[in-house]
Amino acid sequence: QKEVEQDPGPLSVPEGAIVSLNCTYSNSAFQYFMWYRQYSRKGPELLMYTYSSGNKEDGRFTAQVDKSSKYISLFIRDSQPSDSATYLCAMRMDSGGGADGLTFGKGTHLIIQP
């Protein structure tokens, strides 16, 4: 079983729809959870960051973590064509310092149809 599982898609939805992107993981030691957005031919950029369980909202984006189910989600409201990109989840353990141990999902390719 892979440490982080993410459906590669593509996921195609009409403009204005609510999008739900998800990752599951197997390592219960993960404490920090991130979503990165990657446009074609670009590097990933950090979109959302949460610590432990709960929700975090930033504009049209909401990140949700359910540690009991080992499941994280990213919701996009009022989706726009400019949201079309690959979304990668990432997570790391509470190692107490340093930047190692960041595990990425393979990414979900999202297409917003105008």
Added chain:
Amino acid sequence: DAGVIQSPRHEVTEMGQEVTLRCKPISGHDYLFWYRQTMMRGLELLIYFNNNVPIDDSGMPEDRFSAKMPNASFSTLKIQPSEPRDSAVYFCASSPDESATNEKLFFGSGTQLSVL
């Protein structure tokens, strides 16, 4: 700030040739990472540096790969000799030492490497 700068953007080479990828991190960032991205394996950490010192190179696939960071503003990833299975997008990323977590990585635009 211009962000993380990588060169070249594209590299096409023949099997057996030496390849050198270059990276200029964001000024003031203490951490520098080299990642490789493929469809099959996703984003994989190859090596990372803290204050120019290699900390963890366990992701480097084999001895053909080497990385250096001679100063705070420059790093190289070298593959010698290159093989077709090395074809991938190679990303450099840097991170500030703002906290103990260092979860925010700033990525460059990557180098698309094709080994024929």
